[in-house]
Amino acid sequence: MDWEQLRFFLELARAGRLVIAARRMGVDHTTVSRKVQALEKSLGRPLFLREHEGYKLTEAGRALLPQVEAMESAYVGISDSLPTLGEQLSGQVRIAATEAYSTLLLAEQLAELGRRYPHLKVDLLALPRAVQLSRNEADIVITLERPERGPFIITRLTDYRLHLYGSADYLAQHPTITQVEQLSGHRFVSYVDDLLFSKELTFLDELLKNAKADLCSTSVLTQQRAVAAGAGLAILPAFAANQEPRLRQVLADEISFTRTFWMLMPIELKDIARTRTVWNFLREQAAQEQTTLLPPLQHKESVDE
Known part of the structure; x- marks a missing residue:
């Protein structure tokens, strides 16, 4: 029995679709189909039902699956013990x-x-x-x-940390901010509320009651570029904002979020x-x-x- 064919069988059994199995194996979908068909021919029985929504295991396929998974586990164990095999990872x-x-x-x-x-x-x-x-x-x-x-x-x-940032030029054009209440007179840059993909990104409500953004974007890197150009203030991840030399933390000792x-x-x-x-x-x-x-x-x- 050809281990290469069994690898393709295992990937298709997990993915349920040729294109997904092919992507994971790093090959064309016709290669997956060809390998599986060759395995089925060598075994003399179908391993999959080809249906409109994808590939489902036949009874023979379900019986074969745990045996191939055991072979895979053995191979992984050998790969872990021999680094030269691990270096040949593909797919x-x-x-x-x-x-x-x-x-x-x-x-x-x-x-x-x-x-x-x-x-x-x-x-x-x-x-x-x-x-x-x-x-x-x-x-x-x-x-x-x-x-x-x-x-x-x-x-x-x-975990990662976020802070309030503004550009050096923007901050120089406004009175020094010494307390959170003074933020109410400033412009903010933030996410588009109805397109937020995570509730973990709702910062303005925590920062200042009734705060509204004047410039919104679905992209945090776009927000950062806008703030660096002087568009206002924004809560930004430190690992991103600290790489931008035009930005300064605002109320660094008071405003910090962790996500x-x-x-x-x-x-x-x-x-x-x-x-x-x-x-x-x-x-x-x-x-x-x-x-x-x-x-x-x-x-x-x-x-x-």
Whole structure:
């Protein structure tokens, strides 16, 4: 029995659709179909029912599945014990994360991943919206919302800090802000309320009663560029805003928000070597970025000095 054919069988059994299985394997969908058909021919029985909504296992397919999963677990164990095999990881892993985390942190981290595993193909979805694992839009998702239920593996990836920022030029044109109440006379930049993909991004109500944004965008990086250009004040993630030299923290000793990034993947992918490797890599990288994600809080004493 050909292990290569069994790998394609296993991927199609998990994905339920040729195009998704092909994406994960990093091949064309015709390759998946050809490999599965060859396996079925060698076994002398159909393993899938081809239906309009996708591929479903036959009785023979359901009987074969746990045996192939056991073979996969054995292979993963060998890969873990022999690093040279791990370096040959191949196939595709699709990661979805919030726009700022993807652009400012993951992009560089994935360059290192590529150096470690040159045969691994990665898709990075940097989106200012929620991605649905249940729709197979991604294999690993980094999100602000922790699902209450679902067949997922979930971990708390990292906390991160946000502060109120304004540009040096904007702040120079207005009286010095020494208390929260003085913010009511300022312009704000924020998210478009009815297009928010997470309740964790509602900051203005916590900051100032009845505060309204004068400029709104679904993109936090667009908000940051607007604030740096003098459009007003905004709550921005420190790992992004602290990279912009035109920005200054406002009431740094008083205004601070902490949010959490959760990382999820479908439970059926947890024993696949490539997804587990990427999962562990992302956790490792997040741990190394703690100073960037959670910079020390500023206090009046240190500012006065």
